[in-house]
Amino acid sequence: MFQFRILSALMLAATMLFSVATSAASLWEKGTHYKELPFPVKTGDASKIEVVEVFWYGCPHCYEFNNDHLPQWEESFPDDVDFRLLPATFPGWVTHAEVFFAAEELGKIEEMHQALFDAIQGAPKKYQDRDDFVEIFEKHGVSEEQYMAVFEASGFRKISKIDEQVKKAGDRIKAYRLTGVPALIVNGKYKIGVRDAGGFANMIKVANFLIAQERAALTAAK
Incomplete structure (x- = not known):
């Protein structure tokens, strides 16, 4: 009994x-709340489930997602989730992408990401060119000379590291077939937009569903 x-x-x-x-x-x-990409995009670490947030510093919706939804979600990620940020490179947005990669190249992106968002959202017309961001970088311990140096071309191709990163980002944006932000890309296979998912909270729920799906597939493949 x-x-x-x-x-x-x-x-x-x-x-x-x-x-x-x-x-x-x-x-x-699938097809309603999220889209499956026709061709999977290679991820940075095949042993983990990659989640990419594609954003633009000038986007108020991205700012809201970054402030009100992302922090708590990011804290909940288990060790097998590899979360990454990717600035969008659509026409008129490239300068902000350059600034993101400059902060990343200088090892300052973790402490400056929020500061860049706050500054641009607070005065969007003020931050249009690279030079406009010198003061923000100086507040975070980067001199004007150090900041401007990362944009200098070098090597055989005479292209800066920042230009290379922007080009790679643009290639990924095309491969993701994105037309707007914020967007989430799960493991290089699925894209989730605010409108399709039905809001920011649902974007996260859909992403969690797909993360679990990818985790099950990885486990089965072992």
Whole structure:
């Protein structure tokens, strides 16, 4: 009798888990709440599940997502999730992408990402050119000379590291087939937009669903 009760409890638990998984799968539909990319984009670390947030510093919706939704979600990521930021490089947005990569090249992006967002959102017309950002970098311990040096061309191709990063970002944006931000890319296979998902909170829910799906696939492949 006791063994029967244990077996019944295990069967009930399994049924509940299956029900939850089935419910999530039916709730978030491919083609409606997220899109599958026709050609997967190579990720930075194949052993992990990559999540990329594509953003623009001049985008108020990106700012809201960054401030009100991303921090708590990012804290919840397990070790197998590789979260990355990618600035969009659409026409008129390249300067902000350059500044992001400059901060990254100088090892300052973690402390400056929020500061750049705050500054640009607070006075969007003030920050249009590279020179406009010198003061922000100086506040974070980077001299004007150090800041401007990262934009200098070098090597056989006579192209700066920042130009290379911007080009790579542009190539990824095209491969992701993005037309707007903010957007989330899960493991180089799926893209999630605010409108498709139905809001910021749902973007995260859809991403979590896809992360779990990719985790199951990685586990099965081992």
